[in-house]
Amino acid sequence: MNAGAGRFGTRGSRARQVAATALLAALAALTASGIAAAEGGPTRSEYVAQLEAVCKPDALATQKAVKGVKDDIRAERLAVAAGKFSAAAKIFAGTVRKISPVPRPPADQAKLAKWFTYLEQQESYLKKIVAALRAGSTIQAQRDTARFVHNGNLANNTVLAFGFNYCSFKFSRFG
């Protein structure tokens, strides 16, 4: 740089000024875009990765918690089954609590708001299933389970394009 400045004289200092201005402009533009990106939140794929990391251990824990519940239902050990579903409901509630504050991609705000509404309903249906089983009300438990599964499918359809695995509703995880 110095050698060049000496060689070009006054024209060199003008060139330096232009270069410095361009550099500053470029830096400003980069900083501005960086701030915009930070304000805009994560991309969809970043968001999915973040949520899946939370959902995976909880989904596996749910599977463990409900293990054997099929046999409990068949043998009409409803209180035991209720206990297992209660554990699953607690895990589910914890997952929702952990994933809801995660910053969302701006373009997906509306979709995700709808998805979280479904997730809250899922939590409520799980609690209702537990209550019905504890009360020995098999018909009510049947109804709430059907709603739980239907609502889970609606939740999945809302975020279909996200390609969730552990964060999506899967019937097989509950039995």
Place this chain on the structure above:
Amino acid sequence: MRRAAAGGGAWGARAAGLAALAVVAALAALGGLARGEQVQQGNLIVSLDGGISPRGLPRDRPAPAAVSLSGRLRTADGSPLPRLGGIELALAGRGLLFTRGLPLCPRQRLRNATGAQALERCAGALVGHGRLRAEVFVPHQAPFAVHARLLAFNGRARGGGVAVWVHAFSAKPPVSFVLPFVVRHRPGAFGTALRASLPRSIGPWPHLTSFEMTFGRRYRYRGAFRSYLSASCPLPPRFTAGLFPFARATYTFAGKRRLATTIVRGCRARD
């Protein structure tokens, strides 16, 4: 719910050994599950719908039933679908089919046949019907849709196993081909699988966009009525309805890309 068949004679014996249902299964009621379940991978979306008829079934023994399945394939942005290389339709339970005494339709009798001809040649072996929609890609021409009527016939695979020949015929343009489904039994939640590989010789057809199929057939054998498909709904006495993983469709596309979707459906216990 559990489905059974009498692969070799009495229905009840096999019913006891059938694959179990999912948990919640034993719990649930049946309302509001009519929509098909969807799965998306990248740009590709597949869905599956279906059910069993009648939904009211005995708890302790299999009864005649029919199964309907419908699938849809699409891309999120409307771009052309990839070529389908194979399809597997798996149903819950094992030994669900009973084919003893049911006439067989040799596959070659369906070659180049119209729907009416196929029916005339193999009416006794008919086990299902349906519709298929595909996109046909012809070089230097806009793709166009073809609607074909489907007829399913009882067949025998090369190794001697049970097969289902699904004959497709479209009048406009006139096209006829056979999708050879081989029936396999295996352990797990989906113990009965109908699997077909789509050879390249089928040409442009494998760009399947949707299908609907209903399987079921009642017939007489040795003086008694038999059913091609049978099912039961083995719930505990205090429960009247249950949900179970009913069917799974697995699509294999060019490049060995696979996409599967599972549907959960219900049954009512009929005492």
